[in-house]
Amino acid sequence: MTMTDENGTAATAQVPAAKSARHPLAGNNAAGVPASPATIDPDVWPGVAHAPSGTKALVAGKAAGLLFKAAVRRLPLRVAYPDGSVLGTGGLDAPVMTMVRPASFEVRIGDNGLIGLGESFMAGDWEASDLAGVLEVFAASVDTLIPTPLQKLRTLYLPRTPRQERNEEHNTRSNISRHYDLSNELFSNFLDTTMSYSSALFPRSDGALESVPWDALAEAQQAKIDRLLDKAGVGNGTRLLEIGTGWGELALRAAARGATVYSVTLSSEQRALAQERIAAAGYADQVTVALQDYRAVEGEFDAVVSVEMIEAVGYEYWPIYFQTIDRVLAPGGKVAIQAITMPHGRMLATRNAYTWVHKYIFPGGFLPSVRAIESVTQQHTTLRVRERMGMGDHYAATLRLWEERFVARSQEVGELGFDAVFQRMWLFYLSYSRAGFQSGYLDVQQIVLDRREAQL
Template sequence: MTTIQPQPFAPPLAPIRLRTALARIILEQVLDRVPVDVVLPDGSRLGRSHASGTEPSGIRPVVELRHPTAFFERLARDPKIGIGEGYMDGHWRAAPGTDLADVLLPFAERLTTAVPRPWVALRRIVDRAVPREQRNTLTGSRRNIEAHYDLSNDLFASFLDETLTYSSALFDRTRSLRSQSLEEAQLRKVHAILDEARVTQGTRVLEIGTGWGTLAIEAARRGARVTTLTLSREQAALARQRAEAAGVADAVDIRVEDYREARGRFDAIVSVEMIEAVGEEYWPTYFRALDGLLAQGGTVAIQAILMSHDRYLVTRRSFGWIQKHIFPGGLIPSLQAVSEVTERETELRLTQVHTFGQDYAETLRRWRETFLRAWPLVQRLGFDETFRRKWEFYLAYCEAGFASGYLDVAQLRLERAA
């Protein structure tokens, strides 16, 4: 929006004032299309806030805009990042009785239609390129991973289940969700992807992205020999302890090592929600590495967060709130992008796709509820209220993405072409 220039006689603050006024106008027009009510400090509603329809519950979500001037100024300076940062700073919140994910869901459902078409052209002006320091070079990848996964093992343990699995669970949809614990659903996910990779007694397994070791432990319990790679020293240390406690340490080799540094041949290569951290620039390198490490007749199984190809093309060069505050260097691929890069760069081909995006929405809902309940413990670890709001927004934002279908998650099997 910086193309809006002041006249020569305008005061120095005119550009930001103009952008701030424009940000408010655009949000008011968005609210004409999205069934969410935004209430100002004086009790009035922003704009008309009368978009038709309600949510499935029959109740319209309500937002309290507590500091309108500060919020619109932030939105004017950085439209893509300002909403999340406004929540972090307490400029807005879900009203009492309204869940944050319920606020975000209507926007996610109307992502391509909420902004009136005349304003969509401004995207080229407001989009920011991904900073070069977030490139996933060998050193950049370590820095990006450490920024998230080395926050604190105790932090993650406060809201994850007993398996310490930080990826989508897989629920049994023939049973009620309430009857299934998150631990049970996470183990179902782990064994589903091990099945996709055909991991059995004697299988040589390479895992890219150790997490806290659950998949490696379960593969070892099947009788496999596992080499697992992570860039997080915090994760590696705890994963080693857990493998020892499970009695499988002799079958699990946990390495602090980049996938580009791996050597050997493996019958099965498994990677759960790691491709999102690779970065588009390095997808060819990543898939060529998998191809080169896979033994003849072997199988690759990847769990990947996905978005539609159209949305991927729109977002691939754009710097957003998640990249700035949660996953530096990250990019979510499309299924088409994965297929195209593997066909262009390798002999690997997609042979199986199983999607379960709604299960991720449920997983995130449970994580967020547990995180908020555990906040007193997390706070004692040294994290402040801004961090709490940041992670609450992150988990709710992602939940809305999967619940709306804007995001999906899938287990993908790749094999060499016959």
């Protein structure tokens, strides 16, 4: 899974892995959200430990506070302040954002935009019992939160992606490892038994997706994989290339069909566990998991499948990604990818932004639009999009289950060495992602491509 968010500003910071986290878990508040950390080590969390200070930061904070209050006065939520005042148009059942340290919150967003929104939550400057609900309101109004004249000035102060985080071949493994090599045990605490870290595909017969139970997740993950394999024509004797191994579930299910699988990943942690799972299932002779950049793949394959990996490629490298697939795909072959997408106009407006998600979660990542995928493949390859299916509501349901599981396992996560700041960061990431799908700001698509000539 790879997400990105809206514009913000900040300096680059490395997210510490478990062995670097130094604070004890402070416990959970009544809503299950990890409680605010009592102390924050600035060496571990340099962007979180202290709010910006100085005259410039204070002036920016005052301005940001005025803009924020003007925006929330017309939004369907409630923002509660320590003095008892409440802003927003929401009723008693609306999501509530509780300000704990409003001055610190305002300085952070004034200095760092939406990066400051995430960092202020990590620091405990504000709370929310329904974090995804609060963030959904902001996501649904993202185009109107800031007055249009000020939006036009954002290119003057928003930084671009640091050079060391661009997805050039020598950088990409570092970018990937900062997320996927955190700890297999961390991910196992909130993923299901398939260890699938992408949107599931639930049967509509399960009823409302807002209430699907945890027990339905593993089967829904396998249904997602099976549909992709079906669309790519994977069966007995198929030579399959998988770009982005994850923890091996797709390779396992393809091997069970009789396919020979060559799967590439840049995560050493994922590769180790995937190989272990594949060997335990008896498919070691059918599946090769290589620690290799997708651009270095050689050979010929009857099918190519890639699940939520294009988001980590980077805007300027999408042509290379599809050219690589085009180069290795055998005549008559098919491609099936699953991709998180955003509206084309928003994609263009944010393609040079450096965001909270880049800083803390996915360095170098960027979401495509469907139009961008169609355009890139038409201009740079012989591949053409033949079929696609949107399933954003399924991702919202998947993320809800991950959130609930992550919060329920907070003690176990803390025992792995991940402190309260990390846990609040991860919860913000999961909740922000769910808010994007619930609001319709984001979608996820299963897309089928091949080389058939256009029908006249």
